[in-house]
Amino acid sequence: MTDESPSIDKLLKNLDHAMLADRHRLRRQLLELRKKPDEAKLAQWVARMQASCEQVLARRASLPVIRYDDSLPIAAKRDEIKKALEKHQVLIIAGETGSGKTTQLPKICLEIGRGQHGLIGHTQPRRIAARSVASRVAEELGTPLGALVGYQVRFEDQSDSNTLIKLMTDGILLAETQNDRYLERYDTIIVDEAHERSLNIDFLLGYLKTLLPRRPDLKVIITSATIDLERFSKHFDDAPIVEVSGRTFPVDTWYRPLTLEQDEEGNRVEDDLTVDQAILATLDEIAAYERSEGRSPGDVLVFLPGEREIRDAAEMLRKAQLKHTEILPLYARLSPAEQQRIFQSHPGRRVVLATNVAETSLTVPGIRYVIDSGTARISRYSYRAKVQRLPIEAVSQASANQRKGRCGRVEPGICIRLYSEEDFLGRPEFTDPEILRTNLAAVILQMLHLRLGEVTEFPFIEPPDGKAISDGYNLLQELSAVDRNSQLTPLGRQLARLPVDPRMGRMLLEAAKLGSLQEVLIVASAMSIQDPRERPPERQQAADQAHAQWKDPDSDFAGLVNLWRGFEEQRQALTANPLRNWCRKNFLNYLRLREWRDSHRQLSLICRDMQLSLNKEPADYPKLHKAVLVGLLSQIGQKTEEGDYLGARQRRFWIHPSSGIGKKRPQWLMTAELVETTKLYARMVAKIDADWIEPLAGHLIKKNHFEPHWEKKRGQVVAFEQITLFGLIVVGRRPVHYGPVDPVVSRELFIREALVRGEIQSKAKCLTANKQLLEQLDELEAKARRRDILADEETLYAFYDARLPAEIHQTATFDSWYRINSQKDPQLLIMREEDVLAREASEVTAQHYPDTLHIGDLELALSYHFEPNHPRDGVTLRVPAPLLPMLPPERLEWLVPGVIEAKCIALVRNLPKALRKNFVPVPDFVKAALQRMTFAE
């Protein structure tokens, strides 16, 4: 041992001064050096170590002066938070909007020394929020955005190596786990808005739970509205909760249920109100209230479940011609320009009719009244029906309270609920988290890729049902991402790298094989963004007309490719402003087109890294659509007589009216989206050729065989094959060689039909030899007038069965086997009498049953037939007509010795009873009589 050993131990202790992200590597290298000392390498190591420590020092030195706004409610809790953070690894912070938690927490973290050995990561559920929080924190710290305070969202990274606080979407942090499994870049992680319980948040909370013991230096802060806090605390081993009050004004709640009014006897006085009527009545009530209080008109936010309801309500309110009132719709699909109108100033009263966007994503400013219809469209995936549903449901108490909180931010507000208080109290406390309402394939894929162990064992805050998990695996199996044992396949590993829905990712991988990656990149990127085609409510027809130029009559996917190419042409020909004009004229949203290009570029780069080959020539319809089909195998449909479609597992669906192929109704189609609303609708659809399905779905199809039968000409057993995919008949009745499918049954049929019954075209010697033998024996039976000499078919079957190898079930292989083996054994398969005789037929001798009859010089042919009631039954003597008169009738009575006894017995039995009774028992009598006679005399 050299004296380096103790110094290395000292160096190991100093690792705490390095950046977290470097420590793991530095430690490993050092341990290596302890085993194999190397001066030069050690010097290099020390340099790297120094660089890392200097980085920490530089980060510490870069800390800006931290100032707080002491008027924010969180200011009062600052010390409590600091102490809790020093003592605990995880802290839950509860507080409503306006508490200042989002902007102040990162600063508190900086102040207690976090952010020096690694980043303070701060996640938001939405991109806009990540950007705007980053810019506010940067502003409060007096630093430019993108330096000490940065952000990263999809397509945009405004952070660098000096960044201390990084805002990002929770999706970005999750994506980073792929390359940084222990999240070593971070020394602190703040998960904001955890109460929203999106799929990403639940996955992240589970992931962090597994990470904490391996990263004892990591601090985690979970922030949430005051919703279900205990659950978060329990999840993180009773982590402390610090509650911060909000800074809002009181909000009154008025309950105005739609139910009918009743008199004292319970009779109906008035009918139930519609939601629209109730909104109008409420607006009247608000106006009256304002008059009585002497207040100016305040803005109203109305929550409705969907676009349709918004459109109807808007029309109704316009017709009511309320004075000084502006009606604004607000939903996510509206173009950004139209959404912006809620931020423009206005005279009089504004009534904003909104979907759930206004509950969390968009904050409508200056709202004094909220009218809550109490309903929303909530996406629910049914693993039983394997269908996404979008029913209108009563919202939870938490959601209703969130809606209520949308007023009272600048002055006291009033929330009018169009349902009763009992109704409210009877509702579920919380909205089901997304993880319980969605297909889990994407999450499982990521978990498998990260090797997180059994999905059922993963510490989800609310674990999904086992059946939902296996349903997720089913989809992955459909996409060939996992094998039968639920293990990730090489293809699945590629799929996990693609930041798109697994179905879309699968299309990309297939496209590279089929030579349509160019086109499928366009399709897959389009489907991960919002549709860039705008369809403003007032100008729907004009919009449809403008979009018609890109339509493909058979395929909405091809329509997307057309649109992309149309836009690319213009983009290259026009400068910025004319291009925007062109977009406006054609009802296209420029920003979303840009997102499309961003998404396209991101996917293209990843595909290039994965060495997927890009086709040079444009792909034809089949190449593009076969690739798409591989991602959508369980979402195909066959047209029914009623004009709708029959899909997987007997489910019926309709083409959504927004599809461009609605009129043509192809026989077979596939769809990218199957959602049940008023009906089960298919939204992005394309015609497919049924012949494509089977080759692409080899791992999923089921084959059924029926009516196996021997075909002499083919020399094979043939059965009809039916091919089904999820119960849909893809191929109905196709004749196939049955041998490989069921060799046992096929061999049986081959022996029975070909060998025993002789239905075979073959020159094998044994066949002719056996045929001859059997013909001889057949004649024997005819003479004996009994069918008990020749063994039955089963004996013949048994003969061949015992001698024929198991794998022979068709003429061709039989012939070659026989040719080769009969050379060694000439008697192979040749029957001997004892093989086929049921008994010895010794009574049938040539003497008793001659083949010719001699009468004088004549020799006439005799033949025998045994088939009662047949004209030829018995013995037949062939006589040329001219010789007929020469035959003595007495001789013909005798005929042949073999049959005389039976003939005589029959004769005696036909005598009248009086006579007959003298000769009993008849056979004995006849036998005795014949013995005393000479034949033919």
Next chain:
DNA sequence: CTCTCCCT
């Protein structure tokens, strides 16, 4: 004859 919202 028309579907809430968000994210890699």
